[in-house]
Amino acid sequence: MATKPILGILTWREGKRFEEPGYLRRLVLAGRQMGAETFLFSHQDVFLSQKKIRGFVPAKGGGWESRMFPWPELVIDRYRKRVKEYMRLRHSGLFSFANSPFSKKWRVTEFLSKHDRVKRWVPETRLYARGSVKAMLSRYPIVYVKPGNGTGGRSIVKIAAQGKQYLVQGRDRRLLQKKASFSSAEAVERWIQRWVREQRIRDGNFLVQQGLDLALVPNRVADVRLLIQKNGAGEWDVTGCGVRLGPVGSSISNLHGGGEAISFSRFVAKRFGAERTRQIQQECSQMAHEVAAVLEEKFGRMMEFGLDVGVDVQGRVWLIEVNPKPGREIFRQMGDRETYAEAIARPVSFALHVISTEGRQRARHTGT
Missing domain, CATH: 3.40.50.20 (Rossmann fold)
Known part of the structure; x- marks a missing residue:
């Protein structure tokens, strides 16, 4: 037997x-x-x-x-x-x-931002240093400062220029909301210096990233969580995606921070219509396959990635972040039990495919 x-x-x-x-x-x-x-x-x-x-x-x-x-x-x-x-x-x-070691968030972002196959989707991102926030605010009306090793929306700050004021809002390491306003970029820079020192997660660096206008609903941030996984044949396939809609006035969409999970097609179609939504979803899928392929070429065998994707108010698709050990709770919270079950089963299906394939290869080498 x-x-x-x-x-x-x-x-x-x-x-x-x-x-x-x-x-x-x-x-x-x-x-x-x-x-x-x-x-x-x-x-x-x-x-x-x-x-x-x-x-x-x-x-x-x-x-x-x-x-x-x-x-x-x-x-x-x-x-x-x-x-x-x-x-x-x-x-x-x-x-x-089944999955190779991955690198720190900053190194992955830097790699993707320079890769010809995917760089068009990556917002400008810099490693935090003194003066970097002021420099980015001179280029973009919205800037994010976030930990390079963070999770769940912790220690992330959004800075938005409004008239002659800069509005700063975010969540600390305990997910408590923080808000402030300043009349100059220099004042924002000083405040961020303290934030980076006090809200650092372990020994990680912070990143400064071009902000995107993701308010597809007024005063609420919305982004897309897309899960791409290897299937039982060892091939990349998009398992599903959903929208995370942040609470009113929040700078983040994370479900940990009170966000809600919504069907992608239903939510995006309200803003852009059915045909444009189909094109946006197609581009998200194309981006996911390209990102998975170039990361696997770089790091070795992988089995799944969670992509945080931004769809801005113009309908442009952006890659915000890549997670090699993603959650899948968004599908359960959307009430999509079938996709949730598949998202759980696929890592096992892929692992059994690898065990079977490697077993056959060993048998060929040994002649048994």
Whole structure:
């Protein structure tokens, strides 16, 4: 009888407390339903001398139970904290991974902004330094300052020129709203210097980015979250996309900050009509495929990307950010259960494709 494929999911844990436990539970169950022995583990669960892993699986009635598992044939990396123990394990060569290590946000943005295939979609972005905010405000009416290693809308500031005033609004590391107004770019620069010092996330840098007018609804920021994933044949395919509409007066659209999830086609069609919406959606898909392809060429095998996409008031498409370990809750919050289920299943489908393909390649090499 054929043995089950063994699939590990590397993630952060403390005791039996996991990051993103709801998604990880669904991912393990999806693996089980597809016939794979699937479990979670962290850097402290590797027993090299025994070639065994302490793995965790959902327990009946909730929570997690652990037991020893054989060495995984492939590992999906969902570890989102860049602690040294994780980094050491990630680069140890002990495992075959479905997704390669990625780089810091600034380096990725810099790479994409210079690549001929994708640079037309990337807003101007600079690494924060003294004077950079003032320089960008001389070029654009809206400027964003954001952490290069941030998530969930934390520590992001929007600066908008209105008449002779500069309005500053954002959310701090605890997602509390902050607002201020200044009469000069120099005053804004001084305020941002303090913000960068106080709201830094770990040891990360800040970025200064050309702002986009994404107020497709007056006084509300809207952006698009697009998920592109490898399917069971190992090919890139857009799983779905949705619009995140920020609260009234907020500088961000993130769902963590009170934003709401809305159908892309329905929302965009209200502004641009059905035909233009179809063209915008087509361009978003083209951009996603191009970005996925050039990033995979640069970093090695990847399996999914979440793209934050801006559609400005003129209908122009922009790439705001790329996340190699994206969430998929937007589909659940939109009520699109089918896309949400597919977004969970696809990493497992792709992993099983890799295990099967690599197994056949090994068999050819060994002649078995």
